[in-house]
Amino acid sequence: MRTIDLRGHDLSRAELLTLVPRAAVSADIAVERVRPLVADVAARGETALREQARDFDGVQDHALRVPADAIAASLNDCPPEIEAALLELIARLRRGSAAQVPAEQVTRIGDGAEIRQRWQPVSRVGLYAPGGKAAYPSSVIMNAVAAQTAGVPSLALASPAQADHAGLPHPAVLWAAALSGVDEVYAIGGAGAIAAFAHGVPSIGLEPVDVVTGPGNVFVAAAKRVVNGIVGIDSEAGTTEILIIADASADAGIVAADLISQAEHDEAAAAVLVTDSETLAADVRDELEARSARTRHHERVRTALGGPQSAVILVDDLETATRVSNAYAPEHLEIQTRDDEGVLARISDAGAVFLGAFTPVSLGDYLAGSNHVLPTGGTARFASGLGAHTYLRPQQIVHYDRASLEEAQAPLLALAESEGLPAHGEAVSARFAADGAAATTTESEAR
CATH class of the missing domain: 1.10.287 (Helix Hairpins)
Structure with missing residues (x-):
């Protein structure tokens, strides 16, 4: 990992925004690549989707809409321990999501004058689950459970067709759909899926949705930007990123393990350490070298850690570390310091915060009860993570x-x-x- 040494510099927020590491391919560049794909689906529907599946997924002549019996039958091949884990995730997430649904409030302006504030769910949502280098049943559940908790009556799910699975989405995606009660599933991936949700595809029975949510790579994030305004979106949840604020009290092995845990997602994944300890920085580098060599996806991890989006950032103190973090606005922020709460008090911009040495990001990815679909690429400065609230609209009902x-x-x-x-x-x-x-x-x- 490269080092960015900010010690001895009193940098403005604008300067920090230009110095924090970012991926070489930004959503701005990706937008120009996906705009024609989105327009093609809007114009030619199923034909365009099939051509994109052939070109990007290597799949042809498959059923774009997954038969309901194939969704249910997928559970026959789900290992019992995986089914139990997914059910546990669903149960925990339902509890965490329920807290995001506000109760109706009544404000009395005077006798005979009142405003009722209610939170009304949208009518239909499109849920996207990635299908690139790994299967993401957890992403299916994060999307579906949040929408169901909000009271959304109609859910559609899309995930890329898999050449190794007869043109169906990955079996794990189907397991999660079956267990969470989603029976409208499409074997459609990438920008084409986002376009299909926004514009509808009558020939396969896909009606347009009101909101599109779910994570994906930078091209999925760019497609969401293109259709935003035609439909609502959650956020531009692109390639994953983790930023860790740590001081000399942190365990270098744990810090390295957490950086690697996110780097294994994708070669473009971002892993950033911000520390005021040169000793910790050196120890983490050593641990990264040793641990990345032992991990299954070591080549992917090494590419991510060595990319322009990843770095060790040295700062003078933890107050500066929080300024760097707020400028970066990470998807996942871990805090491992002597005074975690004190550092947290200075944090304003992050998708989700993981506090203390025993709260790794991977816990949030699966079983924390929080939602792991979070804003990336600095958009956490103005966007929030996915939750039941994503599918709710506040409405004021006035009566005099x-x-x-x-x-x-x-x-x-x-x-x-x-x-x-x-x-x-x-x-x-x-x-x-x-x-x-x-x-x-x-x-x-x-x-």
Whole structure:
């Protein structure tokens, strides 16, 4: 891993934003590559999807919509210990997601005047599960359980067709779909899947969705950016990244193991250590060398650790470390210091934070009860991780009775006049003028 030495420099936030390591292929560049793919699916539907499956996945003549019986039958080959683990993940995630659904609130402005705030789920969502260098049943569950907890009535799942599995998504993806109760599954991957969700594909029964969520590589993230506005998206959850803030008290072996755990995802995965200890930095480098040689995906790990997106960053103190971290806005932030809570108090920008030596990111990937679909590429500065809240929209329901509207009439008329919109005020005064006219007519008839 390369070293970025920031010691002795008092850098502004703008300077830090330019100095933190990033992947060589950004979403901005990827957008131009995927825009034609998205447009092609919008224009030609199934034909475009089949051509993309042939070119990118090496699969032809497969069923784009996975038969429901194939989803259910997939569990016949699921090892019992894996099924038990997935069910445990589902149970824990349901508990964690339930806390993200706010209760309806009623605000009383006065007698007869109230605003109800409710959180309404979207009608239909498209869930994406990657299928590149590994199978991600956990991603299926992270998406599906959050949406179900929010109360979304219609869920569709897409994952790339696998040449080794007769054009179906990876069996583990189907296991997770079956166990989480998702029966609308498509063997579609990459930018094409995102486009299909946004525009629909009538020939295979795929109706457009309201929101697209789920992780993927930089091209999936770019496709989500392209369709944003046609549909909602969760965030641009691209290639994984981990940043660890550690001081001399941290265990170099644990730090190295955690960096490697995320580097094994992809050659473009980002692994960053920020420390004020030169000794720890040197020890972590030694541990990375030894441990990466022993891990199964050692070539992938070495490529990720040696890429421009990964680095050891040396700083003068932990306060500077938090400034670096906030500028980077990591998907996953681990804090391993003598004063974890003190460091956490200075953190504002991160997808999820893992506090202490016994809270590795891999726990969040599987069984913490938190959601592992998180914003990447610095978007955690303004975006949040996936949760039940992703599928909910706050709605205000306003109710005033006659007396409460009459009480608001004078200031409302004044504001309408000040903005040059007299009809706004007339919409209120008309209600009382009509009452007056009715009363006058009745009195005349009585005489």
